[in-house]
Amino acid sequence: MLKLAREPLISAKEIDKRLDSLAEALKACKFDVILSALTGGYIFTADLSRRIASPHLHIAFIKASSYGKSTESSDKVQIYGLGDLELKGKRILLIDDILDTGKTMKALLQTLSEFAPVSIKTCVLLNKESRRITDCHADFVGFEIEDKFVVGYGLDYANDYRTLPDIWTLEEV
Ligand code: IMP
Ligand code: MG
Numbered sequence: 001m002l003k004l005a006r007e008p009l010i011s012a013k014e015i016d017k018r019l020d021s022l023a024e025a026l027k028a029c030k031f032d033v034i035l036s037a038l039t040g041g042y043i044f045t046a047d048l049s050r051r052i053a054s055p056h057l058h059i060a061f062i063k064a065s066s067y068g069k070s071t072e073s074s075d076k077v078q079i080y081g082l083g084d085l086e087l088k089g090k091r092i093l094l095i096d097d098i099l100d101t102g103k104t105m106k107a108l109l110q111t112l113s114e115f116a117p118v119s120i121k122t123c124v125l126l127n128k129e130s131r132r133i134t135d136c137h138a139d140f141v142g143f144e145i146e147d148k149f150v151v152g153y154g155l156d157y158a159n160d161y162r163t164l165p166d167i168w169t170l171e172e173v
Helices: 012-027 042-052 103-113
Strands: 002-004 033-038 058-065 078-080 091-099 119-127 140-144 168-172
Touching: 012 042, 012 119, 012 140, 033 042, 033 103, 042 058, 042 091, 058 103, 078 103, 091 103, 103 119
Parallel strands: 033 058, 033 091, 091 119, 119 140
Antiparallel strands: 002 168, 058 078
């Protein structure tokens, strides 16, 4: 059975503070469009984008799905919502909740490059560097974390825990 750790790994207050500095760095890059990977990135994207607060910055959501009811990612990454995207000649900021093995990010970057954007930069709230099995990296990272399964602030386990304001480690009991 899995349960939440006794204390949050990253508190809502710490997230708040980090997002301020992250947004400052992103503002300087003058992106045309944020592409956000649902579902895990929804709170991060909302909180970050309103800090960037640039009138002509567009937002679009895609869905990348590689997880079932497990804490291990499956090999097949399915991507939905690409149909009506206009990305040709655009400077894209791709946002996801967490960079783990990198399979999801790799699949997203490969697919998005087919839309002939000018550039694609990546931003994740959390980076588990030690888990990487692809050549993917994030250009902007909120927090580096250890190899632990985490939930809250948008991140889920089988769709539970997403609405918790802090980030928690999920532990086996
Ligand atoms: P990757 O393809 O292995 O890099 O996994 C990336 C995706 O798996 C993320 O977008 C998350 O949706 C999910 N994921 C990876 N690690 C965690 C975690 O610790 N908690 C919740 N979701 C995770
Ligand atoms: Mg995800």
